[in-house]
Amino acid sequence: MTYAALPATPSVADERGIVLHNEKVNAEYRHLVVGTSALAATAKPGQFFQLACPQPPGETPYLRRPMSVYGADPKAHTVSFLYKVAGAGTRGLAMLRQGDRCGLMGPLGHGFWLDQAWRNIVVLGRGVGLATLGPLAGMAQKAGVGVTAILSARSPALVMSEEVFREAGAHVIAVTDSEGTADPANVDRLMRGLIADGLCAAMFTCGSSRLLKLLQKLARAHDLPGQVALEQQMACGLGMCFCCVRDFIVDGQTEHRRVCWDGPVFDLREAVA
Numbered sequence: 001m002t003y004a005a006l007p008a009t010p011s012v013a014d015e016r017g018i019v020l021h022n023e024k025v026n027a028e029y030r031h032l033v034v035g036t037s038a039l040a041a042t043a044k045p046g047q048f049f050q051l052a053c054p055q056p057p058g059e060t061p062y063l064r065r066p067m068s069v070y071g072a073d074p075k076a077h078t079v080s081f082l083y084k085v086a087g088a089g090t091r092g093l094a095m096l097r098q099g100d101r102c103g104l105m106g107p108l109g110h111g112f113w114l115d116q117a118w119r120n121i122v123v124l125g126r127g128v129g130l131a132t133l134g135p136l137a138g139m140a141q142k143a144g145v146g147v148t149a150i151l152s153a154r155s156p157a158l159v160m161s162e163e164v165f166r167e168a169g170a171h172v173i174a175v176t177d178s179e180g181t182a183d184p185a186n187v188d189r190l191m192r193g194l195i196a197d198g199l200c201a202a203m204f205t206c207g208s209s210r211l212l213k214l215l216q217k218l219a220r221a222h223d224l225p226g227q228v229a230l231e232q233q234m235a236c237g238l239g240m241c242f243c244c245v246r247d248f249i250v251d252g253q254t255e256h257r258r259v260c261w262d263g264p265v266f267d268l269r270e271a272v273a
């Protein structure tokens with residue numbers, strides 16, 4: 001399916017879900033699970049929610065904060081998020097306790113898509129981008145598509161979503177700064193090997209401009225398709241405020257698109273890193 005052929009977001013829930021779980025997974029990240037309506041739980045990989053954040057002492061996170069769907073269970077009516085505590089908003093989210101209400105609006109935006117012709121794909125992400133990419137593994141598994149996941153992080157303890165990829169049958173390669181394996185030259189070498197072995201019909205990325213540039217170069221050199229989930233500071237999340245506009249190069253021309261409404265998943269080769 002092409003970018004232009006994607007359907008608009010059908011309908012969006014704006015509700016106060018019930019916090020079922022909000023625990024630390026390591027020094028920087030927390031896992032939040034919210035009981036929601038059936039509509040919210042229809043969220044697909046790559047879509048996101050706007051979360052209302054409680055006020056930490058002395059701080060006022062006024063706007064809702066965008067968070068990718070880490071998991072959605074349409075039977076149990078739950079949606080989960082994996083988030084890094086970065087500033088006032090996410091410090092507020094970290095205060096939520098089991099049984100609290102959590103304001104959320106979504107699912108928003110367009111998620112990842114898979115072409116029926118693809119037998120094997122490569123997913124390459126870093127940091128919080130791995131929260132966005134994690135559920136793509138289950139989507140690929142259901143579609144019978146093999147996944148190699150290159151997960152990049154500062155250190156082994158911060159490699160996120162590894163178990164999600166493994167549970168979905170992905171071949172996982174973790175690369176880290178601390179072990180000296182996350183440098184672009186090594187990732188480029190790994191990618192070229194996967195392409196040569198016929199394991200990369202398409203490539204997917206999120207979380208690093210440097211990795212996006214690397215994949216764009218490879219996609220052009222090998223004429224391979226790909227998708228990128230962009231993380232851009234947002235305000236409304238509904239396409240009205242034009243706060244998250246970014247440049248894209250389409251057929252040699254610059255186009256301006258809203259990350260929240262036209263994305264957040266875009267054609268890899270059209271995004272400007």
Ligand SMILES: Cc1cc2nc3c(=O)[nH]c(=O)nc-3n(C[C@H](O)[C@H](O)[C@H](O)COP(=O)(O)OP(=O)(O)OC[C@H]3O[C@@H](n4cnc5c(N)ncnc54)[C@H](O)[C@@H]3O)c2cc1C
Pocket residue numbers: 048061065066067068069081082083084085086087088089090091128131132230231232233234264
């Ligand atoms: C579509 C989308 C999906 C996202 N999914 C996730 C996710 O699954 N998990 C997760 O941890 N984070 C995700 N983010 C990033 C998350 O929204 C920001 O980290 C969050 O808004 C920061 O809010 P804050 O008030 O805690 O920090 P702030 O005080 O607002 O900012 C703290 C730091 O985070 C940076 N930041 C702020 N907003 C963003 C943003 N939108 N993208 C990247 N960096 C930002 C700031 O530049 C600053 O360096 C996503 C962003 C988008 C747009």
